[in-house]
Amino acid sequence: MEGFCPMGGLATLPKVISAGRAVCAVGEAALAALVALVVLSLLARKAFCGWFCPVGLVAEWLGRLGARVRGKKCGVNDYGMLRPAQGVDWWLRWVRLVVLALVVIFTWQASELVFRPFCPYYLMTGFVGHDIASWSYPLLALVLLATTALPLLWCRYLCPLGGAIWPLSGVGLLRLDRRPEVCNDCRLCDRTCPQGLRPSAVKQVTSGECLLCLRCLNRCPRPGALVLTACRKWKVPGAVVPGLVVVLALFAGLGSSWVWIASYEWESSAPQQAATEQVQLRVQGVKCAHSGKKAAAQLEKIPGVQRIEVFASRGILRVSYDSTRLDERALRQALEAPLLDQESGSLHFGVFKVIDVTR
Ligand code: SF4
Numbered sequence: 001m002e003g004f005c006p007m008g009g010l011a012t013l014p015k016v017i018s019a020g021r022a023v024c025a026v027g028e029a030a031l032a033a034l035v036a037l038v039v040l041s042l043l044a045r046k047a048f049c050g051w052f053c054p055v056g057l058v059a060e061w062l063g064r065l066g067a068r069v070r071g072k073k074c075g076v077n078d079y080g081m082l083r084p085a086q087g088v089d090w091w092l093r094w095v096r097l098v099v100l101a102l103v104v105i106f107t108w109q110a111s112e113l114v115f116r117p118f119c120p121y122y123l124m125t126g127f128v129g130h131d132i133a134s135w136s137y138p139l140l141a142l143v144l145l146a147t148t149a150l151p152l153l154w155c156r157y158l159c160p161l162g163g164a165i166w167p168l169s170g171v172g173l174l175r176l177d178r179r180p181e182v183c184n185d186c187r188l189c190d191r192t193c194p195q196g197l198r199p200s201a202v203k204q205v206t207s208g209e210c211l212l213c214l215r216c217l218n219r220c221p222r223p224g225a226l227v228l229t230a231c232r233k234w235k236v237p238g239a240v241v242p243g244l245v246v247v248l249a250l251f252a253g254l255g256s257s258w259v260w261i262a263s264y265e266w267e268s269s270a271p272q273q274a275a276t277e278q279v280q281l282r283v284q285g286v287k288c289a290h291s292g293k294k295a296a297a298q299l300e301k302i303p304g305v306q307r308i309e310v311f312a313s314r315g316i317l318r319v320s321y322d323s324t325r326l327d328e329r330a331l332r333q334a335l336e337a338p339l340l341d342q343e344s345g346s347l348h349f350g351v352f353k354v355i356d357v358t359r
């Protein structure tokens, strides 16, 4: 699932820029999702968190559950939110940026998704996936439990992706305007805001934390008191926000099919032959840069193989070879041959299987 997460795209971006390589199982889809997220945040603020992110959804449900259990008695809004003192809340929000810096730096250095054992999205969708540690699920349970007392704890204080789009969402084009001449100061909008914002206290909601969830607008009893606007000039229908989310998600899906970023490349030092042919092998067993490198190693030792590019997120090896010495059958046989484990010296059978060949 990490292959589709914009956070994976953000973590791998420095490696793509510095070395032209994708990291681990992350590839084009995650990078396209990142581009779509940047555009979405510049247009519709934190609409990704409010309308798309599955972790945000679970966090919100848990917040409501906690509020119901406590009878909403000790909260500042309908979610039973226990908001820390304003200064503490402001400082805690910077923790996300520390997490973000650590994730990006360590992923760049290790060329691995070091954040995976901590990531709620990966843990909730990957179950017993790669790299999950024995403490990963107890840690997730702790965060989810704390979320029942402090709704959106992860989103507000710990999520590195939320930290990354915070400055972008602050300048987002779409905003909520409050018209004081229509507003009756009932403060229902404040009570319904999952982020603990106070639309009733401002003329315009400029906070970078606004999810554009539009709950405040829908709850407001005075039509026209809260208005969604673009550039403070044009009134915009609320449906535009989820519409933008859908359009940009489709863009990310299509965009990822246009761009190819290799996870590993190898080139033979032997002189290149004129009779070079190229073939694409879709290989079962290639799931990440590491397994792709192992598959490529099966071919590197074959005389006549000239160049190999591994696209791990697609499970594809693109191979250039001397057609006077090799053919597709020989490449397939070499890939599907038993794999020698260098450490134990044992042979592993059926590690890779070619499931499709295209030219
Ligand atoms: S809910 Fe509407 S009328 Fe009530 S305070 Fe908010 S903007 Fe004003």
Ligand code: SF4
Pocket (backbone or CB within 6 Å): 176, 192, 193, 194, 195, 196, 197, 199, 205, 209, 210, 211, 212, 213, 214, 215, 216, 217
């Ligand atoms: S309730 Fe209103 S102010 Fe609060 S996050 Fe949603 S759109 Fe923004």
